[in-house]
Amino acid sequence: MTIEVTHEQLVVDRESPQTRRRRWEQRYRIVLLVGDALAAAAAAFLIHAAYGRWAVSLVLPPTWIVAMVAHRSYDRGxxxxxxxxxxRVLRGTLALPALAALAYWLGTRDAGLLHDMIMAAVPAAAIALPVRYTLRRRLHRRWARGRDRSPTLLVGPSHDVAELVAVLRRGGVQDLQIAGVCLSDPQNASSVRQLGLPVLGGPADMTDVLRAVRISTVVVLPAPGLDTSVLRRMSWTAAAHGVDFLLAPVLTDVSASRLAVRPTNGVPLLRIQAPDLSRTSRLPKELLDRTLAAALLTLLALPMLLIALVVRLDSSGPALFRQQRAGRYGDHFTMLKFRTMRADSEALRAELAHLNQNSDGLLFKVKEDPRITRVGSLLRRSSLDELPQLINVVRGDMSLVGPRPPLPEEVEEYTPDIKRRLLVKPGLTGLWQVSGRSDLPWDEAVRLDLGYVDNWSMGLDLTILLRTGSAVVRGTGAY
Known part of the structure; x- marks a missing residue:
C-alpha cells in the first residue's frame, strides 16, 4: 500500500480552496478577541470606579489578551x-497578577497600578467566562443546524468506525460531520452503509477522495495494515491538501484531562493517567454533597411533607418506599423514595417480566407499568420521587452525582468489568439520568457509569448537576 505525494500535487493543493482556513474559525477568534477585550475593559471600569485610577483601563485589555494568547485560549484545539x-482562561487569569508583578519589578514601580491589575483579575475572569459560554452555545447551535461543521473522512476497520460513529453521535453537538469512510476491510462495507455513511474506498484511495470530496479533517483508526510508514505518508498527504490529520486512540471514553503526550527518544507516547479515587481527592465532593443535600432538605422540607401526604391519600401504603441497594464497594444500604407503586408491587413483578423494556440487561423497567399509581406517575415524570434520597446523601450512603444505585441481586450478576462502577458511591443523578435514563440500553448505561468512574472530577460533577435540571424538564426515559 503506497500513497504518492508529488511536488506538483503539493503546489496544486496549496492553491485549492481546501487549504484555506475555515471561515468560522477566523470569525470565532475575532469575536473571542472582541469579547475578551470588552470583558477586560469592563473589569477595568469596575476597578476605576472603586479606586479612581485610569491607568488600569489602558493596561488591562492588552495585557489580558496577551495572557489569553500565551495560554492558547484561541488555539483551534x-x-x-x-x-x-x-x-485555559483560568490559567491566563492566574498569570495576570504575575505579569503585573513582573512589569512592576522591571521598572514601572507603580504600586497603584500593580494593585489594580491584581484586583482586576477576578472580575475580568468573572465577565470573560460567561461571555465565552454564550459564544460557545451560539456556535453549538450553528453546529446543530449543520453549519460551520468540519467535513470528516474516517479511515480504518468497519467495527472501529461503527463504534467511533456511535460515540460521536451520542456525545451531543460537535464539529465533525462524517462525509465518508475509507475501509481497511471493504468486505464489511455493508455494516457501515447501514449507518448512513458512504464507503469511498480503502486507505490507498485517500488521496483521490481528498481531491474529489471537500474534506477538512481525516481521522484514522488503528488497523493491522496501517503501520508507521503508511501513517506517515497519509499525514503527508493530508498536509499537502491542507487537511487536519487526527489519530483516534484505541481506548474511547477517556477524558482529555487524563491524556498527555510523553516523548521518549523521539517517540510520542500517549500517557493515560489513572483515575484518582482516593479519599483525599474525593473529600471536597463529600463536603459539597452533604452540605448541599442538607441545604436542599431544609428548603424542601414543606414540599416533601405535602408530597408525602398526597401519596398517602392517593393509595394505601406508606409514603416512603424503602429498598436495599448496593453502595460503594457493594455495601448495602436502605434507599428512600416516595412510593409510586401499589403496596403489592414486588409480588406482581414476576407477572410483568415479559414486558421488561430492558431485557438486554439486568434492569427491570416497564413503560406504562400497571403497578404505578396516579400520583406515582406524576412523581416519576417530574423525578420528585427521588427527593428522599437527599437523606441518603446526608447519611453518606449516596452522592449527589454517581452511577445508578443497583439492587443487590443485580450486583451478583455483574462481570468483573461492571463491578468497577462500585468504586464510587451511587448518585441521585448521573450521566445515565442526563443521557436518557430508562430509554438507554443496558450496555450504554454501563458504558456511561464506567466512563464516569474513570473520568471523575469535580468539574464533571458540576456539569452533570447543571444538566440535570433540563433532563428533569424533558422527562426523557422517566417511567
Whole structure:
C-alpha cells in the first residue's frame, strides 16, 4: 500500500480552496478577541470606579489578551470545547497578577497600578467566562443546524468506525460531520452503509477522495495494515491538501484531562493517567454533597411533607418506599423514595417480566407499568420521587452525582468489568439520568457509569448537576 505525494500535487493543493482556513474559525477568534477585550475593559471600569485610577483601563485589555494568547485560549484545539477552553482562561487569569508583578519589578514601580491589575483579575475572569459560554452555545447551535461543521473522512476497520460513529453521535453537538469512510476491510462495507455513511474506498484511495470530496479533517483508526510508514505518508498527504490529520486512540471514553503526550527518544507516547479515587481527592465532593443535600432538605422540607401526604391519600401504603441497594464497594444500604407503586408491587413483578423494556440487561423497567399509581406517575415524570434520597446523601450512603444505585441481586450478576462502577458511591443523578435514563440500553448505561468512574472530577460533577435540571424538564426515559 503506497500513497504518492508529488511536488506538483503539493503546489496544486496549496492553491485549492481546501487549504484555506475555515471561515468560522477566523470569525470565532475575532469575536473571542472582541469579547475578551470588552470583558477586560469592563473589569477595568469596575476597578476605576472603586479606586479612581485610569491607568488600569489602558493596561488591562492588552495585557489580558496577551495572557489569553500565551495560554492558547484561541488555539483551534480549544475552540468550542467548553471545559478545556475555560481551563485555559483560568490559567491566563492566574498569570495576570504575575505579569503585573513582573512589569512592576522591571521598572514601572507603580504600586497603584500593580494593585489594580491584581484586583482586576477576578472580575475580568468573572465577565470573560460567561461571555465565552454564550459564544460557545451560539456556535453549538450553528453546529446543530449543520453549519460551520468540519467535513470528516474516517479511515480504518468497519467495527472501529461503527463504534467511533456511535460515540460521536451520542456525545451531543460537535464539529465533525462524517462525509465518508475509507475501509481497511471493504468486505464489511455493508455494516457501515447501514449507518448512513458512504464507503469511498480503502486507505490507498485517500488521496483521490481528498481531491474529489471537500474534506477538512481525516481521522484514522488503528488497523493491522496501517503501520508507521503508511501513517506517515497519509499525514503527508493530508498536509499537502491542507487537511487536519487526527489519530483516534484505541481506548474511547477517556477524558482529555487524563491524556498527555510523553516523548521518549523521539517517540510520542500517549500517557493515560489513572483515575484518582482516593479519599483525599474525593473529600471536597463529600463536603459539597452533604452540605448541599442538607441545604436542599431544609428548603424542601414543606414540599416533601405535602408530597408525602398526597401519596398517602392517593393509595394505601406508606409514603416512603424503602429498598436495599448496593453502595460503594457493594455495601448495602436502605434507599428512600416516595412510593409510586401499589403496596403489592414486588409480588406482581414476576407477572410483568415479559414486558421488561430492558431485557438486554439486568434492569427491570416497564413503560406504562400497571403497578404505578396516579400520583406515582406524576412523581416519576417530574423525578420528585427521588427527593428522599437527599437523606441518603446526608447519611453518606449516596452522592449527589454517581452511577445508578443497583439492587443487590443485580450486583451478583455483574462481570468483573461492571463491578468497577462500585468504586464510587451511587448518585441521585448521573450521566445515565442526563443521557436518557430508562430509554438507554443496558450496555450504554454501563458504558456511561464506567466512563464516569474513570473520568471523575469535580468539574464533571458540576456539569452533570447543571444538566440535570433540563433532563428533569424533558422527562426523557422517566417511567
Amino acid at each position: 480549544a475552540l468550542g470545547l467548553g471545559t478545556e477552553e475555560y481551563r
